[in-house]
Amino acid sequence: MKIAVGSTNPVKIEAAKRAFGKVWPKKKLEIVGIEVPSGVSQQPMTDKEAVKGARNRAKVAIKSARADFGVGLEGGLQKFWYGAWAR
Structure with a gap:
């Protein structure tokens, strides 16, 4: 089974x-990392933007590698009145 990760x-x-x-x-797993664009800002500032980036990475990775599954992982910051948290 081939799994493409949208990141190196x-x-x-x-x-x-x-x-x-x-x-x-x-x-038997074949895991490949592929450099793909997230389609969002370099540092996502909301959960919505981080999820969009992860989905974009997974979609491009699965197509690029002709894989069975695509994985997109995107971190981000969430701003609150008292500061920001990394996610």
Whole structure:
């Protein structure tokens, strides 16, 4: 089974490998990292923007790699009146 991760970040690739390995422990997995655009700002400032970026990455990755699954992981900041939190 081929899984395309919309990033070349080794931490994100390892996260996908572990997650898919738990769901399909006996399946031979091929995990590939692909540099793809998120289509959102470099530092998403809302959950909505972060989710949009993750979905965009997954969609482009799965098509680019002709994979069975696409994974998009996008971090972001959430602003509050008292400060901001990284997500």
